[in-house]
Amino acid sequence: MNVLECEGLAKAFDELVAVDDVGFHIAAGETYGLLGPNGAGKTTTISMISGILESDAGKVTVAGKEITTRTTDGNAEIGYVPQDIAIYPDLTARENLRFFGKLYGIPKASLGPRVDEVLEVIGLSDRGDDRTEEYSGGMKRRLNIGIGLLHEPSLLILDEPTVGVDPQSRNSILESVELLGQSGTAVLYTTHYMEEAERLCDRVAIIDGGKIRAEGTRRELVELVGQRDTINLGVIGSAYRLVEALESMPEIHKITAADASVEILVDGASSVLPRILEVAQQSEVGVSGVEVVEPNLESVFLHLTGKALRD
Amino acid sequence: MRASMIIALKDLSQRIRDKSAILLGIVAPLGLALIFAAIIPDASDFTSDIQVGVVDDDRSAISAPFINDVLPSVEADGLLTVESYDSAETAIAAVDAGTISAAYIFPEGFSDSLQAGGEATVEIVGNVDDSIATQIAKAVLDSYLAEVDAVGVAVGAVMVSGGSDVAGIAQSVTASTSAVVLADVAAGNRELDATTFFSAGMAVFFLFFTVQFGVSSLLEERHFGTLPRLLGAPISRWSVIGGKAITSFVLGLISMIVLAVATTFMIGAEWGNPLGVLILMICGVMSALGIMALVAVVAKTPEQAANYQAIVAVALGMLGGTFFPLSQGPRILSLFSKLTPHAWFLQGLGDLSAGESLKAVVTPALALLAFFVVTIGIASIWRKEVLAP
Incomplete structure (x- = not known):
């Protein structure tokens, strides 16, 4: 069953079209990524999905309830973690959580235990009564996410939650998101980090210029644009002799030689590599190193939009 | 909610x-x-030793209640000490000498002018070195005139200082135009x-x-x-x-x-x-x-x-x-x-x-x-x- 369904979302700010006919769905337990560079329309899209921003067109339902800026019922199904740290610095973590817990209608009797539980999950149990202005950036980020998790939403929306985070906290956040997916929560995750999308997301939408350019699993996206694996061989002896020997192999699409290396573009590196090494041995060319580069979402994005993710 | x-x-x-x-x-x-x-003390803090003079050249039904009723009442409250003078000149001389802080002068014809619908003037002559006392004296008169609803009544305040020409001032008092014209004094103007x-x-x-x-x-x-x-x-x-x-x-x-x-x-x-x-x-x-x-x-x-x-x-x-x-x-x-x-x-x-x-x-x-x-x-x-x- 789909937790989130949105279709035909559009939003323009004066002349600037920020989002144009965006639609997708997310099932329970699925982590869905919106991958795109800054200004691609990710935040505008999730602002409309979470009922913060009024859309010009389109429809959003979460757990079967329609979401607009005027409705409130469905908002309780959504946990929203904004890109910027959104906590009150002069309140403690516990007070921040209690405040938002009350706003989300968590019953008084269960609010205290739930706050303790979330503090435990985000690793702030021992600092829960300190004012958040005394926290490190990573601790604030974890609390930022904790507030989104507090009311156990059906859909958790995370807007670039690792921007500006140290590597240790980043890893902790990514592990938390992985656990969420396993617990059955639908997760909408926006990022411009290709590695995060590849690690966390069951499906990814490539978004640029306010439009979704492609959508699917990582493998589907790679196949969609016909990307191939690259094998880089370090050679001892004549690289050109190896090139001549390999040219007749039908699995090889392109081969380029340099002084001590050969770059080979193939379909399915794992199946072709043993045969290549065999030909090298037969040609009396030594192999000093092997590197297999599989196509990634970065290259998919480059192929689809003609620009790099971090442009 | x-x-x-x-x-x-x-x-x-x-x-x-x-x-x-x-x-x-x-x-x-x-x-x-x-x-x-x-x-900034309240009136009760600094008016006990304020001495004022009064000159009634009008001797009318308007000036008499002020001189015979209002001033004695204020005096009884300890706000002012009042002394009567025969003429504007002697009162102004007393102000000039510092004997009194201010003097009320009801000129002759004051009430006639008022009853004829013209503009009438009551003068308050105050010592230049004691402006607060003059203001208080003026406030007392203002309150009285408000009570009689004397729309159009004018009050002139003149400051005198040592060495001034008493006769000239007296003349200016008589001839002076109003310095303050009282409007309708309604409840809205009551002060704290x-x-x-x-x-x-x-x-x-x-x-x-x-x-x-x-x-x-x-x-x-x-x-x-x-x-x-x-x-x-x-x-x-x-x-x-x-x-x-x-x-x-x-x-x-x-x-x-x-x-x-x-x-x-x-x-x-x-x-x-x-x-x-x-x-x-x-x-x-x-x-x-x-x-x-x-x-x-x-x-x-x-x-x-x-x-x-x-x-x-x-x-x-x-x-x-x-x-x-x-x-x-x-x-x-x-x-x-x-x-x-x-x-x-x-x-x-x-x-x-x-x-x-x-x-x-x-x-x-x-x-x-x-x-x-x-x-x-x-x-x-x-x-x-x-x-x-």
Whole structure:
């Protein structure tokens, strides 16, 4: 069953079209990524999905309830973690959580235990009564996410939650998101980090210029644009002799030689590599190193939009 | 409403914690009221040794009650010591010599002129070195003339100093044109005593700084990034605005009540009928809330809002007569002051302190509510922009 369904979302700010006919769905337990560079329309899209921003067109339902800026019922199904740290610095973590817990209608009797539980999950149990202005950036980020998790939403929306985070906290956040997916929560995750999308997301939408350019699993996206694996061989002896020997192999699409290396573009590196090494041995060319580069979402994005993710 | 209360409780706890609201809402106005009350004494503190003279060349039914009834009564209260003089020249000479601080001179034909519908003049001659005594003497006469509803009666005040030409001054007194023309003296012009005036003045002046904490916190929510969280919560957008309004209202009302109680017990301020005062306070807080909300929606950042609000609060406070009684300024200032909630609030208190019934607060209260309705109405036009994530 789909937790989130949105279709035909559009939003323009004066002349600037920020989002144009965006639609997708997310099932329970699925982590869905919106991958795109800054200004691609990710935040505008999730602002409309979470009922913060009024859309010009389109429809959003979460757990079967329609979401607009005027409705409130469905908002309780959504946990929203904004890109910027959104906590009150002069309140403690516990007070921040209690405040938002009350706003989300968590019953008084269960609010205290739930706050303790979330503090435990985000690793702030021992600092829960300190004012958040005394926290490190990573601790604030974890609390930022904790507030989104507090009311156990059906859909958790995370807007670039690792921007500006140290590597240790980043890893902790990514592990938390992985656990969420396993617990059955639908997760909408926006990022411009290709590695995060590849690690966390069951499906990814490539978004640029306010439009979704492609959508699917990582493998589907790679196949969609016909990307191939690259094998880089370090050679001892004549690289050109190896090139001549390999040219007749039908699995090889392109081969380029340099002084001590050969770059080979193939379909399915794992199946072709043993045969290549065999030909090298037969040609009396030594192999000093092997590197297999599989196509990634970065290259998919480059192929689809003609620009790099971090442009 | 539930969500608004949750937001308001959170905001109030933040404000109490950072102490800024307590400082601006209670400590600063109370401190200034105490200082003003200490350095500007009430009449009872400095009039016991004021000596005035009186000359009645008119000997009419208008001058006689003042000389025979009012002045002895004031003298009995210990406010003034009165001495009669035969002529303007001798009275002015006594003023010049410092024997008396001021002299009332009812010129011959005063009442005839008045009864003929012309402009009549009563002169008060005061010592240049004792202007406060002269002002008090003038205030006593003003009150009397107000009671007889002497529209068109003129009072001239002339200061004399040592070595002056007594005869010339006497002549100028007789020939002088009016320095102050009394208008219809209605309940609205009744003034508070100095202690109550400065207590109420400081309370309403700082009220505008206190209520800004609530309305401006909407900009702080955006600054801290928490506004999108509030907008994404399962609550209506009006709940967010309502929470901020409740915060402003509670802070403003608490500061006013604390100040009223504190100044009553600490320096003897007389605010008047408690119910009437409470009505004025509630309406005053609402007017301040509306004006500060309007200023806040125009601003883009909390810092900008604080600057704008400070400018508006000080300008309205000055124009509204919170630092000095408007009766001591030009009449046009008194008219312009009606464009401020401060003047209406102080007018309402003045009427109450003069012993008027609760009816006296109706007009000031309605005027204060009008400020609220108009400013909140205009602020609502910008509401969408304010709540943009």
